[in-house]
Amino acid sequence: MKNAPLYEVRKIRDLRDMLDQSVKIFRDKTAFLIKKGRGEAYTSISYKEFGDDVNAFGTALTDLNGAGSRVAILAETRYEWNITYLATTNGVGVVIPLDKELTKQEIANLLNRSHADILVYSASKQPIIDDIYSEIPSVKHFICMDRLSDNSRSVVFEDLLEKGRALLEEGNRVFLDASIDVEATNILLFTSGTTAQSKAVMLSHRNICVNLEGMCSMVYIDPSDIFLSILPLHHTYECTCGFLCPIYRGATVAHCEGLRYITQNMKEAKATVILAVPLMLEMFHRAIMKKALGDSKTARKFKFGIKLTRALRKIGIDKRRKIFSAIHDSFGGHLRMLISGGAGIDPKILLDMQNMGFLCLQGYGLTECAPILALNRDVFFNDRAAGLALPGVDIRIIDKDENGIGEIIGKGPNVMLGYFENEEATREAIDADGYFHTGDLGYLDSDGFVIITGRKKNVIISKNGKNIFPEEIESLLSRSVYVAESIVSGEDNQHDDIIVTATIFPNQEAITEKFGANPDPDAIQQVLGEECKKVNDQLPSYKQIRKVVYRDTEFEKTTSKKIKRSYK
Numbered sequence: 001m002k003n004a005p006l007y008e009v010r011k012i013r014d015l016r017d018m019l020d021q022s023v024k025i026f027r028d029k030t031a032f033l034i035k036k037g038r039g040e041a042y043t044s045i046s047y048k049e050f051g052d053d054v055n056a057f058g059t060a061l062t063d064l065n066g067a068g069s070r071v072a073i074l075a076e077t078r079y080e081w082n083i084t085y086l087a088t089t090n091g092v093g094v095v096i097p098l099d100k101e102l103t104k105q106e107i108a109n110l111l112n113r114s115h116a117d118i119l120v121y122s123a124s125k126q127p128i129i130d131d132i133y134s135e136i137p138s139v140k141h142f143i144c145m146d147r148l149s150d151n152s153r154s155v156v157f158e159d160l161l162e163k164g165r166a167l168l169e170e171g172n173r174v175f176l177d178a179s180i181d182v183e184a185t186n187i188l189l190f191t192s193g194t195t196a197q198s199k200a201v202m203l204s205h206r207n208i209c210v211n212l213e214g215m216c217s218m219v220y221i222d223p224s225d226i227f228l229s230i231l232p233l234h235h236t237y238e239c240t241c242g243f244l245c246p247i248y249r250g251a252t253v254a255h256c257e258g259l260r261y262i263t264q265n266m267k268e269a270k271a272t273v274i275l276a277v278p279l280m281l282e283m284f285h286r287a288i289m290k291k292a293l294g295d296s297k298t299a300r301k302f303k304f305g306i307k308l309t310r311a312l313r314k315i316g317i318d319k320r321r322k323i324f325s326a327i328h329d330s331f332g333g334h335l336r337m338l339i340s341g342g343a344g345i346d347p348k349i350l351l352d353m354q355n356m357g358f359l360c361l362q363g364y365g366l367t368e369c370a371p372i373l374a375l376n377r378d379v380f381f382n383d384r385a386a387g388l389a390l391p392g393v394d395i396r397i398i399d400k401d402e403n404g405i406g407e408i409i410g411k412g413p414n415v416m417l418g419y420f421e422n423e424e425a426t427r428e429a430i431d432a433d434g435y436f437h438t439g440d441l442g443y444l445d446s447d448g449f450v451i452i453t454g455r456k457k458n459v460i461i462s463k464n465g466k467n468i469f470p471e472e473i474e475s476l477l478s479r480s481v482y483v484a485e486s487i488v489s490g491e492d493n494q495h496d497d498i499i500v501t502a503t504i505f506p507n508q509e510a511i512t513e514k515f516g517a518n519p520d521p522d523a524i525q526q527v528l529g530e531e532c533k534k535v536n537d538q539l540p541s542y543k544q545i546r547k548v549v550y551r552d553t554e555f556e557k558t559t560s561k562k563i564k565r566s567y568k
Contacts, residue, residue: 059167072111072120080120100232105132201419285349289352341362501548
């Protein structure tokens with residue numbers, strides 16, 4: 001439905017207004033499903049309880065260090081993280097979510113660069129805090145989310161929460177009445193990369209709120225939805241879309257215990273929505289297809305089911321969930337939507353998941369855009385596309401080549417205020433007309449969908465000036481059952497043209513099935529070479545893989561499960 005109207009959404013002035021409205025409308029409804037211990041049953045926390053906890057903790061933080069504090073969070077996904085984030089943004093000062101997987105040197109560096117005065121952390125990070133204590137002079141107050149017997153340096157989170165409740169009962173309204181400048185920096189997010197290269201993105205309440213209104217006008221989120229929170233909360237993708245979005249819409253957030261517990265937690269929480277990165281969706285898809293095509297009888301039944309449901313949908317009958325009920329039951333029986341972000345994904349995976357009755361959509365964003373720039377709609381989508389521009393956002397393509405491919409730039413109220421204490425980088429990223437230069441290459445199709453072809457810094461340029469996009473070739477390689485991960489690069493042999501090289505980490509399970517335990521590396525190399533030949537058949541000659549490198553270990557990845565590329 002190309003011209004379907006946007007969904008109506010309620011207007012929010014800032015994140016405090018958002019939370020206050022949600023507490024009033026959804027008061028006794030479950031806001032969070034949390035586990036107090038590994039393997040325990042989920043415990044529910046209502047919107048009223050969450051709102052009260054945010055106000056109490058915000059009051060205690062203001063009393064502890066005054067308004068305008070810079071509060072860093074260093075912890076895994078947990079309820080205290082959610083409280084701290086909104087307590088800080090809603091009246092205390094600037095929140096600084098940190099990646100819990102960073103080394104102690106990197107954590108100290110980012111605390112110093114952000115001038116954090118308060119650090120809220122979990123017990124698992126206590127050894128790091130002890131090691132870097134003397135190196136982070138700006139941090140005046142340490143708040144541990146857990147009660148430790150030998151921790152005299154820190155205040156206990158629960159004790160501060162109790163103090164905040166007492167202050168509110170005494171009539172303290174300093175936090176409740178704090179003014180919020182919707183255009184000022186209230187969120188400081190570090191981009192991925194080494195501490196020397198990472199930039200601190202400054203976001204405002206307005207940046208986040210227009211993202212919430214925009215995404216929910218394009219994709220319907222119901223108060224009955226239950227989001228399973230899997231990705232790290234310090235990433236703006238999960239924070240904005242997997243935490244703030246469901247709270248805005250009156251839905252429920254269920255915390256996942258870890259990657260190994262996704263399927264179990266999905267069933268326990270009765271999850272209906274999951275935000276994922278391509279690596280996760282590829283894992284789900286591979287497991288489903290392996291089972292569905294495991295033997296000839298099952299494969300025939302599965303393929304017939306696909307054909308039948310496609311035919312029925314053409315006449316307005318949708319039986320996908322019934323015919324593929326066994327697959328849906330393996331995901332808990334309630335999952336209705338998967339949203340993929342963080343990187344491009346093979347459109348075949350999206351199509352296969354949709355054919356089985358899962359709404360599977362792709363979005364496109366960057367930390368600097370809070371994060372969404374484009375999103376596929378639930379009533380109008382293109383599996384090959386990153387999405388349509390968010391309402392109020394203008395997306396353009398500049399410096400186009402002969403095929404119309406150029407850099408994607410965007411302008412709108414979601415674009416960051418700039419990079420903290422880095423005016424030069426800000427000027428490089430945001431031009432004089434206010435357009436943010438993404439560094440991604442692509443084009444807009446006739447319907448306005450953003451089609452991404454690759455990263456500007458990844459593009460391989462042949463000696464006759466042709467552009468080769470590694471991501472395109474990597475996507476084709478990922479369809480092979482024998483390929484788990486790949487990186488495509490260009491090697492200059494100083495003689496002929498650039499040699500397109502595929503470095504591949506194979507799917508160990510598939511290799512073992514074919515060759516048994518301890519397979520000969522030469523045999524693996526041969527199989528990977530054959531798979532590359534199949535990919536070459538789908539590519540013009542200048543893009544074809546000329547060299548195949550077998551890698552016997554996984555590629556190093558970021559905490560958002562993106563493969564780290566090395567640049568010379």
